[in-house]
Amino acid sequence: MRSRVIGTVLFGAGVLALVFAAGLAFFVAPRVERLPYDLDRTQSVAEAPNARFLQITDGKAEVNQGTLRSTVTVQPDVKETARLDGKLDGDAVVWLVGQEVVRTDTKALISAYSTSLALDRKTGAAVRWDKQWLDTGNNRQRVDYSGQIYKFPFGTGKKTYDIFDRDIGTTQPARFVKTEKIKGLETYQFTQEIRDARQELPADRLQILAAQLLPGATTGHVSYSNTRSVWVEPTTGQFVKVQETQNKTLVGDNGQKAVILDAVFTYTDDTIARSADTAAANRQRLQLVTVYAPVGLLVVGLALTAVGLAMTLRRPRAASVDGGPGSGRGRHTGPGPDGSLASTTPPADPDLAGKPGR
Structure with a gap:
């Protein structure tokens, strides 16, 4: 009776563990693998010597030479996130x-931009949002973001992803x-190749650049190439290292050319670390909730239910039909040599049989 009670308790505990394992795997884990609303402000620094x-x-x-430092700052916009509605809500x-590029020797600002965009909390990809904008220093303009930009999906796979390039x-x-x-x-490396694409610039700016850098040209266009490599931690989709080999050439309407950017930007050692x-x-926090805890609870739950079930179904031990010691029950008896009823069961030790007591 006691073993059945213990077995029932163990079986119930095992079922409860299995329920918790399923809850973690199918309900908690999908909600953990999402971008948080309260993301801390982060900065990534890359240099191009x-x-x-x-x-x-x-x-x-003018075209100069030196070391450039790019600093990208990311922070959540809590107010705009709270205003999201429809399919974007939640x-x-x-x-x-924002990004600033400066010369490391003079600290002079070379270029800058700021932007606001909405990202899918699971995939990290940009989503359509009617209030996103991009400001490159001239004026704030509307932009249609898509693809990956600052992050890859949770559970990044070994496949091709589309990365948005701001310059094109x-x-x-x-x-x-x-x-x-x-x-x-362990990281996954992805590489994007952009070759001889055209970067759009305002017509008045092109005229100024062409007049100063390409004698005889009245306008032109910018030819842009970039080999962008990103190293991604696959569980979280976070960038661990980024390297971009950029080249921009101003091409005048008279056929002249001038290189206006030739740089290899790489995350600094501090940023990589x-x-x-x-x-x-x-990754450790995610794996605790999505892998280790569910698997551990599953193993414990299966073990407890198996033991509990075995104890519950085990039959109670049958009562003995033999009498106590010396009762004579269960022995085969027959007449002895002298006609008396004597046991024919042999003594336990043949050496002691028939010997007189001492």
Whole structure:
């Protein structure tokens, strides 16, 4: 009776563990793998040593050489996120992003932009939102973002993803290249190739640049190429390292050309280390909820239900039909040599049988 009670308790505990395992796997885990509303403000720094770049000072345009530092700042826009409605409500988050590029020697500002966009909380991809904008320093304009920009999906796969490029205003495919360990963390490398695309600039700005850099030209266009590689921690989709080999050439209407950007931007060692540490910590938290806890509860639940079921179904031990010691029950008896009823059961030890007591 007691074993049945214990078995029932164990069986119930096992079922409860299985329920919790299913709840974590199918209800909690999908909600954990989403961009948080209260994301901390982050900065990523990349440098391009010995870069050639266009610098405009007091209206004068010239191509200089030096080391450039790019700082990208990302922070959530809580107010705009709260205003999202329809399909975006609960499934998207609004980010404010800004970038500044400066010369490291003079601290002079070379270029800057700021933007507001909405991202899918699961995939990290940009979603359609009628209030997104981009400001490159001239004026704030509407932009239609799509694809991955600042993050890859939770559970990134070894496949091709589209990455949005701000300079051409559209996406281009980034193909999976290989896995690589960075700071002890496994990452997936993706590379995007943009070749001889055209970057749109305001007509008045093109005229000024052409007149100063291409004698005899009255206008032109900018030819843009970029090899962009990103190293992504696959569980979280976070960037651990980014490298961009950029080239921009001003092509005049008279056939002349001038390189206005030739630079290789790479995350600094400090940014890579911080990104790897953050991604590793976030991955551990995600795996605890999505893998370790559900699997552990599943194993414990199955074990408890099996033991509990076995104890519950086990039959109670049958009562013995033999009498107590010396009762004579269960023995085969027959007449002895002298005609008396004597047991024919042999003594336990033949050496002791028939010997007189001492």
